Amino acid sequence: MNDVKILAIETSCDETAAAVVVNGREVLSNIISSQIDIHTKFGGVVPEVASRKHIEAISLVVQEALDKAGCTLEEIDAVGVTYGPGLVGALLVGMQYAKSLAYAIGKPLIGVNHIEGHISANFIEHKELEPPFVCLVVSGGHSFIVYMKDFGEFEIIGQTRDDAAGEAYDKVARAIGLGYPGGPKIDKLSKEGNANAIKFPRANFHDESLDFSFSGLKSAVLNYLNKMEMTGQEINRADVAASFQKALVDVLVDNAMKTCEMKKVDKIAIAGGVASNSTLRETMISEGNKKGIKVLFPSPILCTDNAAMIGSAAYFEYLKGRKADLSLNAIPNLKLGER
Ligand code: KG4
Ligand code: ZN
16 A cells, blocks of 8 residues: 555644654654643633634644655645544634645545544554553543554543543642643652652542542642641642652552453553653553563653644544545544544
């Protein structure tokens, strides 16, 4: 089969991104225009601002992706775009752009689920990786453990019942005065703290489910900070960061390892923004070593939002003949595996 070159577009949150990816694994360009500096002033992503910034950036970002890849629009075989989940106004900018482009060049349009995109980042990083494997997807908006049966075929084993892992990081970071986005800041500060200093709770479900719950952990941190302040005691922020992180990572790793045992799989991939967390990576590798499970993760630039991962997921959809038409709409709460 001839090479398949996909131009991918991602605008689901606060990064305007475009990439050119060949056969789902080889990245010719991966351009990301981040809005983080603008949203930092507000302590989080402001949806209306995000949409406007996407409109300003999208044409330039797509052109740069094509230039960097050294390819023209005529050489593109399909246009892939994130159609959910995400902020509706932000998604619509990328969607309308992708639809117009696909129509203008007469090439197929492929709608990609953002969470599937995160998982696919592992196919770019690990050229030999093939299903079946277990994937832990942990980002600002999502926390899932999935059993990847085949390319584009998932079984959800566990998911969060309230906050996502990255959301918990961001909220705790704000409470201890670290600002947005909190994940990388807690990751860094934790290295100076004692992870066993404060015993924060790990949510356990009676029904043996491998779901997560992080809002209780977040509340426990807030209560701890409150109590310390009320009683005039000094707060060691590094200890709070490290202890919170340990409680969260322990649960992620535990549930992921249990899933590997349950599914008799010896490969686990991590994906999403939180997958760049150093403690999560280290703990997963050391537990994996004990159990003979190989642990894989993408490089940090492929963990946080980018369009190369969308180009990879779009390729596997393309192979399955799952093409969209111009009626494709943005679905802000699109579920994993839903089409
Ligand atoms: O995947 P992503 O870029 O966007 C979503 O799809 O949500 O993930 C962003 C999330 C944020 O919550 C951010 O705080 C978190 O990933 N994050 C981290 C780290 N880097 C980013 N969390 C923990 N440790 C990190 N090093
Ligand atoms: Zn994401």
